[in-house]
Structure formats: C-alpha cells, structure tokens
Amino acid sequence: MMTLTQELRIADERAERVGWRGWAALVVLMLPVLLVSVDNTVLSFALPQIALDLEPSGAQQLWIIDAYPLVLASLLVTMGTLGDRFGRRRMLLIGATGFALVSAAAAFAPTAALLIAARAAMGVFGAMLMPSTLSLLRSIFTDRDQRRLAIAIWASMFSAGSALGPIVGGFLLAHFSWGSVFLMAVPVLIPLLVLAPILVPESRDPHPGRLDPLSILLSLGTMVPIVYGITEIAVHGFSPTIAVLFAVGLGFGILFVRRQLRAETPMLDMRLFQRATFTGALLVNLLSVIALVGFLFFVAQHLQLIVGLSPMDAGFALVPGLAAMIVAGLVVVPISKRFSPRIVVPGALTLSIAGYVTIAVVAGSDSLVAIIAAFVALGIGIGMAETVSNELILSSAPPSKAGAASAVSETAYELGAVLGTAILGGLLTALYRGGLVLPEGLSPSEAVAARETLAGAMHTADSLGGALGDAVRDAASHAFDAGVTTTALIGAALVAIAAVVAATMLSRSR
Known part of the structure; x- marks a missing residue:
C-alpha cells in the first residue's frame, strides 16, 4: 500500500499551473x-435587535x-467524505440551494425557537458548502505556489466578509428589520448556482470505496454530544449530565477511530493525524477561531x-482590524516562502x-x-496564522482526500x-450575572430581565x-466590563x- 508521503510526492510531481479559468473558478x-463570513459577523451585530424583538432567554440567545x-x-x-465520493461540486450546488432557501425562512422566524430551528437547518446545508470550497481549491490548484496564494485569497475572503458584514448589516439593520441580514444569502448564492457548473470542474476521489453508514453514525455520535455538552456548560455550568455527554461522545469517538484504522478504505484517513504538521495546524486553527469569535462576541x-x-458605526469601528486581517493573510504568503511556519505563526500570534x-x-x-488598536493587533496575528495553517492542512493530504482533509x-x-461563544461568551455571561448589583426598586420581572442578558x-x-x-445602566455596564477583563x-x-x-x-521547512 502506498504511504501518505509517497502519495504527496507523486501529487507534487504531477502538479500543473492553472490559467485564467482556474482563477475564475x-x-x-x-x-x-x-456569505458564511458575512453571516457570522452580521449575526453578532443583529443579536441585540433579535433579543429585543423575540425576547429570547439567555440560553436561547446563545443557541441562536x-x-x-x-x-x-x-x-x-460526513459531508466532506460524501463530496469525495459523489462529487465536490455537486455537494456545493446542493448546499447552496438549501442554504438560500432556509436563510429566507430564517428571515421571517416569528419566535426564538423557530429561528434556532432555521439556524440548525442552515448548518446542514452549510456543511455541504464549506468543505467543498476548500477541497475544490486543492483539486484546481495543484501547484503549491499557486495554491498558497489561492488559500491566502480564500482566507482573506473570510476576513473581507467579516469586514463587509458589519457595514452592510449595519445599513440593513438601520433601515430594515433584523431578518434582512438572512435574506442576503439569496442574491449571493444565485450567481454561484449559475456560474459554478460552467467554471468549476467536478472532482472526486477516484477510489472512494464503499459508503459506510456506521462510520457516519459514529461520527455524529462523537460530535453532537461533545459540542452540545460544551454549549450547555456555558449556560448551566458543569453537571453530571454534561459528564455523561462527554463520556458518550468520547466512547463513540474511540469506536469511530478504531473502525477507520481497520477499514481498507476508511471514511477518514487516520494517517493524516500521524503528521505533526497536520495536527498542529488544526490546533492552531481551533484556538485562533476561539479567540476571534470570543472577541467579536x-x-x-x-x-x-x-x-x-449604532450597528453600522460599530461595524465601521471594527473595519481597521478586519482590513488588517485581510492584508496580513496576503502579506504572509511571500514571508512563508522565506521562513519556517514554526517562526511565522508564533511570531504572528504574539x-x-x-x-x-x-x-x-x-x-x-x-x-x-484602544479597542480599534487591539483588534488590529488581533487581526494581523490571526490573519497570518489562518493562511499558513490552512495551507499546511491541505498540503499534508493527497488530492484524492482533499474533501476529508x-x-x-x-x-x-x-x-x-x-467554543468561542460557549467558553468566552458563556464565561462572560456568568461573570456578568455574578457581578451585577442591581439597585433597589425593581420589580421581580425587571430584575430577571436585567440579569438575563446585557x-x-x-x-x-x-x-x-x-x-x-441610569442606575441599572451603570450597574450593567460595570458588571459587563469587569467580566470582559477576565475573559x-x-x-x-x-x-x-x-x-x-x-x-x-x-x-521546520519553508
């Protein structure tokens, strides 16, 4: 059986540079x-209006x-593996169609519960979208220098969307209801559905093996209890139920790994994790995003x-940091050719x-x-780290496994x-509630509303x-900012x- 290193070497030897069609794709x-990056940023800025309109509880606000x-x-x-098998472009188109339809439904959700349900449905189709974009880049840009630039542009688009989101979202929130931020998905995804079949080539694993429903169920059994448990900790704190959820998720995870190691054609090639660069880059991604999302929260x-x-003015206040993130993601490309990731990434994260x-x-x-300067520094570090780590993840996997990687x-x-919302957001919520000292004279319902959220x-x-x-406002501001210091x-x-x-x-290599 060919080793992973041999597969990567053969892929590099066969690499060809793409022309205008590849860049158009x-x-x-x-x-x-x-769309996804705009959606994430807009939601943070729309949350105060959603909280006032739908009156969600603290738990529902986090679940939104x-x-x-x-x-x-x-x-x-699961979706990445299905894309490897059935076609990454096909999964992209199915995901785009579903995401647009569900986003339109979310825009008119009359209750917090229905908005949460719509967000969950968006997650199903979003899972088809995101692995497809990155894996298609791996299959289109086989030359590593071109791929590094393409991934830098890919990562910068996340930052650009984050920068555009508050401004566009602020404009929408100033003139329309919060539902308008979800309707943005429709005009963005229609051009994708028209142009992708023309410009984006289909790609899949030429030897995908059989479909393994049991592995799919085991992967879901691993992720759902763990992620749900983390979210519950943020809302209710640690409890025996949380411990059971983690134990169940860990148990299914062990069974999933054992099945992949024994399978002739596994759903997820566990050999990838034997490469320290692949695993290290994943951890850098994870921790960097926790820090970024928690900061924005x-x-x-x-x-x-x-x-x-106003939402728009708040968005403009964050634009310098998001612009710095975009520039840093592009500037790091020539830097990464001269210096090792072991130097570039830690230096950026400082x-x-x-x-x-x-x-x-x-x-x-x-x-x-001070807030703008802090976000500029944060954005430069994360912009550089995300570009380098994403490129390392893709270059550590053979093209046939691009979807899974x-x-x-x-x-x-x-x-x-x-985790960014659950850990940092949940911690901040707990510190806010614990540190809030309300003045005398509030009714029980007013006191409950004041303690629930800022x-x-x-x-x-x-x-x-x-x-x-004024006394309630001052008490809430003091409690919130005191929690921000610790967070x-x-x-x-x-x-x-x-x-x-x-x-x-x-x-260690450049």
Missing part, C-alpha cells in the same frame, strides 16, 4: 465563503448563535450597548496576545482608539466558533428612565497556547 468559490455551528461541525466530516455588545454606537491584553487593560473605558479543517474552525438590562433601563434607569485574559492565554503548539508541531 476561485472567484466563484469565494461567493459561499463571503450556536445551533448553526453545532449542526455544521457534526456533519462536516463581547466587543460587538460593548460598542452597541455600552458605548452607544500580536494577537497583545491585542487581548490591551482589551483587558482598557475594559471599563469608552476608548474607541478540508472537512477536518472546517470542523476545527466551526468547533472553534462554538441587552435585557439596557432595555429595562430605557423603559424605567430617570435616576433608576480577555483567558483569550490571551488561549492564543499563547496556539503559539506554543505552532512552535513545537509545525513544519
């Missing part, structure tokens, strides 16, 4: 990437964010609910650590300059999004008005762990 593949990545993370490996609320900016420490120091102040990479990304406290303060309303230091520690992983596990 890249442009088409950027559409779903742009987490339902999508929970389902998506649970299905990515509390900064978006601080800018709108405490500083008092800037992200500085950004989080800055937030911890200035928490409690309304200094926009991309799915694992996207699983780390989406799991990071869940948006609930500000709405209560506005409805009360006068000195009592930011934990975020800095997570980025530091990612830097250590990069320094010890990534490739």
Whole structure:
C-alpha cells in the first residue's frame, strides 16, 4: 500500500499551473465563503435587535448563535467524505440551494425557537458548502505556489466578509428589520448556482470505496454530544449530565477511530493525524477561531450597548482590524516562502496576545482608539496564522482526500466558533450575572430581565428612565466590563497556547 508521503510526492510531481479559468473558478468559490463570513459577523451585530424583538432567554440567545455551528461541525466530516465520493461540486450546488432557501425562512422566524430551528437547518446545508470550497481549491490548484496564494485569497475572503458584514448589516439593520441580514444569502448564492457548473470542474476521489453508514453514525455520535455538552456548560455550568455527554461522545469517538484504522478504505484517513504538521495546524486553527469569535462576541455588545454606537458605526469601528486581517493573510504568503511556519505563526500570534491584553487593560473605558488598536493587533496575528495553517492542512493530504482533509479543517474552525461563544461568551455571561448589583426598586420581572442578558438590562433601563434607569445602566455596564477583563485574559492565554503548539508541531521547512 502506498504511504501518505509517497502519495504527496507523486501529487507534487504531477502538479500543473492553472490559467485564467482556474482563477475564475476561485472567484466563484469565494461567493459561499463571503456569505458564511458575512453571516457570522452580521449575526453578532443583529443579536441585540433579535433579543429585543423575540425576547429570547439567555440560553436561547446563545443557541441562536450556536445551533448553526453545532449542526455544521457534526456533519462536516460526513459531508466532506460524501463530496469525495459523489462529487465536490455537486455537494456545493446542493448546499447552496438549501442554504438560500432556509436563510429566507430564517428571515421571517416569528419566535426564538423557530429561528434556532432555521439556524440548525442552515448548518446542514452549510456543511455541504464549506468543505467543498476548500477541497475544490486543492483539486484546481495543484501547484503549491499557486495554491498558497489561492488559500491566502480564500482566507482573506473570510476576513473581507467579516469586514463587509458589519457595514452592510449595519445599513440593513438601520433601515430594515433584523431578518434582512438572512435574506442576503439569496442574491449571493444565485450567481454561484449559475456560474459554478460552467467554471468549476467536478472532482472526486477516484477510489472512494464503499459508503459506510456506521462510520457516519459514529461520527455524529462523537460530535453532537461533545459540542452540545460544551454549549450547555456555558449556560448551566458543569453537571453530571454534561459528564455523561462527554463520556458518550468520547466512547463513540474511540469506536469511530478504531473502525477507520481497520477499514481498507476508511471514511477518514487516520494517517493524516500521524503528521505533526497536520495536527498542529488544526490546533492552531481551533484556538485562533476561539479567540476571534470570543472577541467579536463581547466587543460587538460593548460598542452597541455600552458605548452607544449604532450597528453600522460599530461595524465601521471594527473595519481597521478586519482590513488588517485581510492584508496580513496576503502579506504572509511571500514571508512563508522565506521562513519556517514554526517562526511565522508564533511570531504572528504574539500580536494577537497583545491585542487581548490591551482589551483587558482598557475594559471599563469608552476608548474607541484602544479597542480599534487591539483588534488590529488581533487581526494581523490571526490573519497570518489562518493562511499558513490552512495551507499546511491541505498540503499534508493527497488530492484524492482533499474533501476529508478540508472537512477536518472546517470542523476545527466551526468547533472553534462554538467554543468561542460557549467558553468566552458563556464565561462572560456568568461573570456578568455574578457581578451585577442591581439597585433597589425593581420589580421581580425587571430584575430577571436585567440579569438575563446585557441587552435585557439596557432595555429595562430605557423603559424605567430617570435616576433608576441610569442606575441599572451603570450597574450593567460595570458588571459587563469587569467580566470582559477576565475573559480577555483567558483569550490571551488561549492564543499563547496556539503559539506554543505552532512552535513545537509545525513544519521546520519553508
């Protein structure tokens, strides 16, 4: 049986540079990437309006964010493998159609429960979209230099979408209801459905082996309990039920790995994880996304609910950091040709650590300059780290397994999004509730609303008005910013762990 190293060497020897058609296909593949990144950022900025309109509980507010990545993370490996077998372009088109339809339904959800259900359905089709875009890049750009640039553009489009999301979303939220942010999916995905069959070549694993339903069930049995348990910790804290969920997920995970190791044609090639570079790059992805999503979770609320900016103005305040992330992702391409990833990634992440420490120091102040500078530092570090780590993940896998490798990479990304909200967002929520000291004179219902979320406290303060309303507002702001200090230091520690992983596990070669 051919070793993984031999497969990679043969793939590199057969690599050919693509012409204009390949780059045109890249442009088409950027559409779903742009959509997903815009959707993630817009949702953070739309959350205060959703909270006021649908009045979700604290648990429902977290689930509005987490339902999508929970389902998506649970299905990515399955969908990536199905793309390898049945065609990556086909999965892309099915996912785009379903995502557009469900997004339109989410825009008109009348209750928090139905919005959560729509977000979960979006996760099913999103799991078809994301591995397909990255794996198709691997099959189109076989030359590593071209692929490195293509992946830098791919990663930068995530950042560009994040930068565009607050501005477009802010405009929509200023003139329309929050449902308009979901309707954006329709005009973005229609060009994809028209152009992808023309410009994007179909690709699949030439030797996919048989479909293994048991492996699919085992992968779901692994991911769903673990991700659900993490989310529940953020809302209710640790409990025996959480321990059972983790045990169940771990048990199914062990069975999944054993089945893949014994199978002649496994659903997921476990040999990939024997390469320290592949595993290290995945961990860098995971920890970096946790830090980024956690940062956006509390900064978006601080800018709108405490500083008092409109959604659009809050989006503009974050544009410099997101633009820095885009530029850093492109600038790192020539740098990575001269220096080892073991040097480039830890050096970049040092800037992200500085950004989080800055937030911890200035928490409690309304200094926009400090917040913008902190996000610029965070964005530069994560922009560089994500480009290098994604390229290492794809280059560590043979082209025939591009879908599975991309799915694992996207699983780390989406799991990071869940953990970013669950760990940092959940911790901040717990610190806010524990540190909130409400003034006398509130009714029980007003006190419950103020303790549930920061948006609930500000709405209560506005409805009360006068000195009592100002006292509620000041108490909520103080409790929230005090929680941000602790949360930011934990975020800095997570980025530091990612830097250590990069320094010890990534490739020494340029």
